[in-house]
Amino acid sequence: MITGTPKPIEEILEMVEPYDNIIVAGCFGCVTVCRVGGDKEVQVLSSTLRLAREAAGKKIEIREVCLERQCDPEYLEPMRPYIEDYQAVLSIACGAGIQFMAEKFTKTPLLPGINTGFLGVTERQGEWTERCQGCGDCVLHLTGGICPVTRCAKSIFHGPCGGSVQGICEVDKEVKCGWQLIIDRLVSLEQMENYGKLKPYKGWDTSRDGGPRRIIREDMV
Amino acid sequence: MLPCTGRIDESLLLKAFENGADGVMVIGCLEGDCHYVNGNIRARARVERVYNILEQINIGPERIRMYNLSAGEGAKFAAFTNEFVGRVEELGPSPINLARSNGSKESEQEVQAT
Numbered sequence: 498m499i500t501g502t503p504k505p506i507e508e509i510l511e512m513v514e515p516y517d518n519i520i521v522a523g524c525f526g527c528v529t530v531c532r533v534g535g536d537k538e539v540q541v542l543s544s545t546l547r548l549a550r551e552a553a554g555k556k557i558e559i560r561e562v563c564l565e566r567q568c569d570p571e572y573l574e575p576m577r578p579y580i581e582d583y584q585a586v587l588s589i590a591c592g593a594g595i596q597f598m599a600e601k602f603t604k605t606p607l608l609p610g611i612n613t614g615f616l617g618v619t620e621r622q623g624e625w626t627e628r629c630q631g632c633g634d635c636v637l638h639l640t641g642g643i644c645p646v647t648r649c650a651k652s653i654f655h656g657p658c659g660g661s662v663q664g665i666c667e668v669d670k671e672v673k674c675g676w677q678l679i680i681d682r683l684v685s686l687e688q689m690e691n692y693g694k695l696k697p698y699k700g701w702d703t704s705r706d707g708g709p710r711r712i713i714r715e716d717m718v
Numbered sequence: 719m720l721p722c723t724g725r726i727d728e729s730l731l732l733k734a735f736e737n738g739a740d741g742v743m744v745i746g747c748l749e750g751d752c753h754y755v756n757g758n759i760r761a762r763a764r765v766e767r768v769y770n771i772l773e774q775i776n777i778g779p780e781r782i783r784m785y786n787l788s789a790g791e792g793a794k795f796a797a798f799t800n801e802f803v804g805r806v807e808e809l810g811p812s813p814i815n816l817a818r819s820n821g822s823k824e825s826e827q828e829v830q831a832t
């Protein structure tokens with residue numbers, strides 16, 4: 498899922514300062530699961546903003562909505578009939594959802610209520626960690642199911658660097674060396690020969706380096 | 719009244735303030751004694767989150783508090799309630815209620831002036 502963290506309330510209050518009539522829009526997708534932008538968070542954020550603004554003598558009216566997903570056009574369309582009745586939308590979906598809404602409703606300013614994080618997993622309630630950077634050329638079959646792009650702080654492709662000490666990465670004592678994890682896993686799977694199959698260099702042309710990416714599935718369009 | 723404090727979430731607590739409460743007291747069963755295992759522990763975490771929200775928006779975090787009691791502790795319930803009500807009375811009306819009463823005074827004055 499795509500993870501995120503709430504923006505500080507002072508920052509949000511500053512963003513909504515010019516407005517007295519807004520929509521707070523959540524998303525039932527990823528951000529609901531990581532508890533940052535679902536229906537409940539819409540309610541809590543809206544109440545918080547109303548209370549803060551009323552106490553400051555500048556009331557704000559809020560329409561609370563939560564869309565199935567903000568990254569699919571059909572779920573945005575139902576907002577069209579009423580969106581222009583509001584001065585702005587504060588969205589707590591991920592950055593993709595917020596941008597898509599901004600593209601569809603060009604006359605309405607869009608404000609981000611969260612800081613979008615990474616593609617990750619739920620370790621336990623309240624803890625999420627990163628797993629994939631969407632490099633566009635997955636090698637997990639060769640690396641024991643552990644991503645060198647993400648789990649290695651330097652995204653290197655040829656085994657632990659000199660900064661790996663007793664399985665810990667030099668960037669942070671809390672971070673395990675991704676390459677140590679890969680080697681340990683390959684040994685336990687008896688698949689060390691896969692290490693030799695990795696390309697000595699990785700082509701990044703399928704990753705972010707070529708600018709914003711696009712997928713076109715000819716069989717579907 | 720809710721069957722378990724585990725049903726309370728942050729938005730309900732904030733709604734109470736929006737609806738004009740000067741203070742909100744949450745009373746759950748004793749910790750370790752929840753009929754639904756850990757409803758009161760969840761409630762405590764949620765009350766703490768609302769405490770932090772109220773602090774950030776200057777409503778006054780001490781306007782919310784959680785107490786734990788067993789159903790048989792009537793006298794303690796009364797004592798806790800008196801303590802909390804006393805505390806909220808000392809704090810006075812919440813900034814929301816102050817803003818509302820100022821607003822209604824202003825509109826009364828406007829009516830008188832017209």
Ligand code: SF4
Nearest residue numbers: 524526527568591594
């Ligand atoms: S808008 Fe973002 S958070 Fe919502 S479903 Fe799409 S990708 Fe996930």
Ligand code: SF4
Nearest residue numbers: 629630632635636644
């Ligand atoms: S190799 Fe690329 S696609 Fe596969 S998990 Fe890592 S970043 Fe994601």
